[in-house]
Each structure stands twice: as C-alpha cells, then as structure tokens.
Amino acid sequence: MTIPSLEDLNALGRVQQPTYGDPAAVASAVARLRNSPPLVFAGECDDLTAKLAAVTRGEAFLLQGGDCAETFAGVTADNVKNKLRVLLQMAVVLTYAASVPVVKVGRLAGQYAKPRSSDTETRNGVTLPAYRGDSVNGFDFTAEARRHDPQRLLDTYNNSAATLNLVRAFTTGGYADLREVHSWNTDFVQDTVAGQKYEKLATEIQRALTFMEAIGADPDEFHRVDFYSSHEALLLDYEHAMTRIDSRTNLPYDVSAHMVWIGERTRQINGAHVELLSKIQNPLGVKLGPTTTADDALALAEKLNPENIPGRLTFITRFGAGKIREGLQPVLEKVAASGIAANWICDPMHGNTFEASSGYKTRRFEDVMEEVQGFFDVHRAVGTWPGGLHVELTGDDVTECIGGGELIDEADLANRYESVCDPRLSRVQSLEMAFLVADMLRKA
Template sequence: MSPISPLSARASEAEPAELDGWSPTSWQSRLALQQPEYPSAAALEAVLRQLGRLPPLVTSGEIEALRSQLAEAARGDRFLLQGGDCAEQFAECDPVVIAGKLKILLQMSLVLVHGAKKRVIRVGRFAGQYAKPRSEQVEARDGVDLPVYRGDLINGIAFEPAARTPDPERLLRGYERAALTLNFIRALIDGGFADLHHPEYWDLEWVQHSPLAAEYQRLVESIGDSLRFMETLSGEPVGQTTRVDFFTSHEGLHLLYEQAQTRQVPQRDGWYNLSTHLPWIGLRTSQIGGAHVEYFRGIANPIAVKVGPGTTPEGLLELAAVLDPRNEPGRLTLIHRFGARAIARGLPPLVQAVEQAGRRVLWVCDPMHGNIERTAEGFKTRKFEHILSELEQAFEIHQRAGTYLGGVHVELTGENVTECTGGARNLSEGDLARAYRSCVDPRLNYEQALELAMLIARRMRH
C-alpha cells in the first residue's frame, strides 16, 4: 500500500459534503495496488507539495467538452480513436517523435471520418502515460534481484540499483514532460498542422514504401476535391477544417501523482483531475473496494475502465454503480480487452448485462492487450491478424446485441518500428530484432496502424 501523504490534512479541509464522504485523499484508507515504495517519505512529500502548486495541464472546459463528445459516441453519433505509446519515456519528449504520433492519429482519424462517415474523437494515449502496472514486484538477472521497472514516472529501466530505486523527483519530470508535450501539440494544431486542405503534409517519409500508399493517396485527393467543391459552391472557405479537437488520456495508476493535481475550479462543482482529460482504471486495479475505484468515483472527469477475462456481469454492474451512480451520458467508458481467442466467450454476457440494466456507457475495443505473445527469442509481440480478428468479433458481438461499438484503443507509434508481426508488409518474427524499441509492450507501427484504420472504416461503412 502506498504511504499516506501529509497532503491529506490540507485536502480534507475542503472536502465537499456530497459523494458519501469522498475526498481526493479518501482512497488512502483503501488497499492501493501497484504503488511504488519510496525510500524517503520526506522527499516524496516535498515533491507532492510542489506538484500541488503547479498549474494544471488541462482545463475543466476541455474535460467537459470531451464528456459531451463521449456521450454522442455512446449514442452512435461519433467514434473514439484512442492511441499512443504503451509507456512514454522521458527521452522521447522530442518534437519529431511527438509530431509523428500526432500525424498517425490524425491520418487514422481522417480515414475513419471519410470511410465510416462518423465524426471522430481524437484522444492521445500520451502526455502522462509514464507509469505501467507490472505482474511482478522484482526482476531477477544472474542471481541479482531489483525492483521491476514501473515506467519513467517511478524508476529507470537500466538494471542497476540506483536506476531501479523509486525516485519522487521523477514525478516532477513527468509533469514537466507532459506539459511540454501538450504545449507542442496545441501549438501544432493551432498553427494549422491539422488543416484538412493539406492532409498530404501529414505523410511520414517512408509511407511511400507502404502497399497502402496508393489507397491513402486516393483518399487524400478525394477529400481535397470535396473541400474545393464545397468552397466553390459556397464562395467561402469551409469552416473548422484548419484545426481539430485533441484530448489526452493515461492510466491513473500512481494515485499520489493524480491526487496532487486534483482540484476544484471556479464556476464548476466537484473535483477535476487536471493532469489529463480522460483517465482510466486498468484491469489490475479495478477492485470494488480498492483505492483506485475509490479515487475515480469522486472525480468529475469522464473516466474509463478496462474489462476482460475475470470480469463478471455482476461485478461489472456493481463497478458501474460505484463509478457512475447517476448513469450520466459521457461519464463511463468500458474498454474491453479479451484477446482474439476469448472475446466470443467473455464479451457477450457483459454487454447483455449492461444493456439490460439500462446503463448508458460507451463501449470501446482494446484489441492489443489480450493478444501478447512471446517468441522463442524472448520478444513480446502481437500478431496483426489477432488484433484484427478481435476487432471484427467485437463489431459482430455488438451488432448482434443491438449495441454500438463506439471506439478503438490501440498502442501505436509514428516510428518505423518492428514490434508487431503481420500487416500489409507481413512482418515476421525474424523482423522483430531489426527495429524493436518498446521498453514494455509491442506497438503497431505507422503502416500497421493506418491499415487497421482503413479496415475499421470499411467494416463500419458496410
């Protein structure tokens, strides 16, 4: 369990009367899984006090705008595209890397809007995705045991005692890099980076080698022709084509970090987590009586929960009642992650239970986390065919149930990595060593991500 911060006394003084005793610190009385153990409580407290005084990373207005769009997605009027790194690294707070991830998400959303005829909510899995849950507490190499790497927010990846010791100063580094990432993304978007008049500018240099390049180019030309036709017809530029809404998300894993940026804002009720727009609870920390559920139930943000093997219909309904007691549109997103071999058995009972209970949720498919495999050489990988299969099955299950699959959650990068096999160029296990850069889980590369978007758009169109 995480150490209790002296911040609790200050936050409790402003505790609202509603929410049945909830406060930003009430989670500290519950069992908190996946939390680091810091060697110095005083050093941790000093950092948390600094975090508590720093400006927010996002605004409540942006958060409420996202909530409204998620409610529309739950009704079938929009589609959520959520994607980014499995675990961000401080060293990749780099303009080329950030622009590359933004490019691929913009391109994927362009494909989905054009092919599926749905407005797309763009949510990056970045500007805060610096912590990861792990299955083991320690890692052993050559008879030496060290704390497991939990993400750059907590410790370093180098296998040495100094790097693996949790360091509270990393919380400040994470905040700073999230702020730098958000600032750059906002500057790109406000500067016309997402201008639909010039989607060809989003190309990465090596896309020309992709088997999908010709199809994508036809799509770009079609969009350009459509815009020019509408502008000729109206005699003026088509509005809202030069910029897009873009939101951020991360797993709300490190609760002291999240608590330090949870605040009340003028003119609005409740407490907002102002470190991100859409925080989510992972499968490992979604216990009803646990600290994460206690924290999440009180924040005003729209929230998401991962569900998968082991999630029962009864347990899911109980969880939904705790996290969304008023059944508010846009409040709760359920991200299912079963794997291609388990989704047909595991998902239908959950969908049926939620539908029969009249719950207004947004269903999203995460086809990544249930499909991890290890090769004989020790690489963690995913097969593109399994990712696609889980998505196809998810669409079919929701269609049969009369519900709407309103989004996809993927781990991807704008770089030319070789971490997942298959796809248009049919990467093999032998290709993995060529450009395997992930420090935790394998990601789709640019070509694979764009191919996935095209296949989703075709499926939704038909």
C-alpha cells in the same frame, strides 16, 4: 463533493504503487505538484464528455491511441508530431471512409507509469525492482536506475506539460489542417499498400475541399482539430495532487489529463483507484478483461457514474482474440439491458501478447484485428454500438508487432524494437487497421 484524503485512499490498499524509501521526499514532491498549474482545464474535460456522449448515442467513434509507456527521452517535437500524425491519418480514414465523426484522444502527456505482474525482475541471477515506467524508476537494469524516486513525479508533470504544449501547437498552428492531408503521407508510407490507399483517399478529400471552397463553404473545423489527452490513473500520489476544485462549478477535476482510466489490475470496486475516480468529473475509462462478469461492470457503472451521465463512462474491453466473443457478449447484454449509458471501445492489444522465440514480447497483427472483428460481431449480435478503439501505436517505422501488409516476422523484431514495455503497432500497421475498421463501421 468531498475528495478522499491520501491517507483514506492508502487505507483502502496501495495496489500497484511505488515503494519509496524517503517519506519526506515524497511529501515534498506531492506538495510541489499541488501548487503547480493545471495541465488541462475543467471546461476542456466537459467538452470531451459532451463529445463522448455522441459516442454513447451511436453518433460518433472514439479513437484513443499512443505509446504503451511514454518515456521522458521521447518528449521531442518529432516524436510527438509523428504520433499525432498517425492518429490524424487514422481519424481521416475512419471519418471519410465510414462517414462517422471521430473523437480523437491521445494516450499521451501522462502515460509514464505501468502496472506490473511482478515487483521484481531477475537477470543472470541479479534481482532488481521491476521497471514501472519513467514516473517511478528507470529502464536501465541497475540498482540506481531501478530505485523508486519521487522526484520523477515532478518530471512526469514537466514532461506532460511539454508534450501538451507541442500537441496544442500542432493542432492549432496549421499542421492538423485538412488541407495538409497529403503532406502527412510524404515519406515511407507512400511505398506501402496502405499508404497508396491513403493517397487515393487524400486526393478525394482534396477534391471535396476544393469544391467546398469554390462554393464559399470553409468551416473552421477544417483548419483545426479538437485533440484530448488521457492516461491510466495509476499513481495515487500524482493523481490526488493533480485533483483540483473547479472555480466554475465547485466540483473536483483531475487536471493531469482530459480523460483518465482505471486498469484491469486496479478496478477493485472498493479499492483506492475506483474510490478516487468516482469523485472527479472527468470522463473516465475502465479496462475490462476476461475475468470480468456482468455484475462487475454493473457495480463499476453504479460507483463511477451513479447519475448515468452519457459520455462520462467508457468500458475498454481487452479479452483477447480467442475470448472476445464468448466473454464480451453476456457482459454487454446485461449492461445494455440495464439501461446504463456507457461507451464500449476495444483494446485489441493487451489480450494478444506473447513472447517470440527470439525473446521479444510481441503481438500478431492478425490476432489484433481478429479481436476487433469479434468486438464488432458481438455488438452487431446484441444491437449496440461498437464505440471505438484503444490502441498502442507509434508514428514510427518500428518492428514490434509481427504480420500486417509489411509482412514483419519474428526475425525482423530486432531491427527496430524500441518500446520499453509492450509492443506497438507501427505507423503502416496503424493505417492498415484504420482501413479495416472503416470497413467494419460501414456494416455496423
């Protein structure tokens, strides 16, 4: 399979791409990326495709979560561990309470670039380029920080490598061992309703593990966890440079992550992003928002998964709480009737963002859960499997989304609003979500 050249991709249109001032510096950075070792291996991508095929068959559930936009400064052992911890806790709740295997995919180790609705931002009469994520420019509102810098592509690679090294250390070094299920909950979460509910479940799991050890059953799966990376494949220069031919199969893989997805703003059927991702073998995601028609979804499936391979294609729906039922059902019905093998997972975050009176961008936890409920209701009506969640979250005690069991309100947003882009669920809110979704899964 031939990989299109960067020149051919650029001819299709550079949607949501940086504007660099020095072409030679861009060429130098891209050349260095092309000669850098892979961040993931093709065989690992194939393993994830196989696990996602179980989701397609209705035999597993996909949990995909992490930061809206990672930052280079956030690549610390504590930050990575905290994000991993909350995803492990959510997966344990979903697996044990709903009796369904959970495929765990982090929105990390590469989620450093963000599409923006405007190229510029104006403050107090000063207009500068918009912040497009640490892969492109800095968050500080200065001319130097907001300059699009190709060196940041190399910084993205290095920070992604560091994050993946930490994740692999935690997931294989004992931290993800199910016998640690209590230790993941030894701090502030114990003082919340969700934390207390988790403690009760953890005690039940511990009893089950003790029983299995007593009868001589101690599967290896209890001591390690398969955990995969993903990000939006937004920057064409980066993703193209990280696409390599696998020596086993002679086929191209994007070795920047196990799974990559196309965003709502870049899913043009004849556009560069769809063209590039149609040529790689990784499992792929596509965001589908309220403007999506059934024919749009069918065309994307034909382009991205012409052989209809189960596990290769995941549709990530982001309609908003008020539009999910009427928007998703006709799309889902027509795609399901066509026999297309696709996973359907719910992104309940992006359609439910608003600006609080204090000026902070936020989301209501209740709106987020209402979209998830609508997603499950539509799948129940159509007779299809609600395959997973795609959530922006953090492992920290932030105050970015209002509502939930902690009763965060607009006045609380200023306490710990740490996101450089969109608001994320806190650790407690994420755990609350897991229990609520587990209840929905029991009825699915």
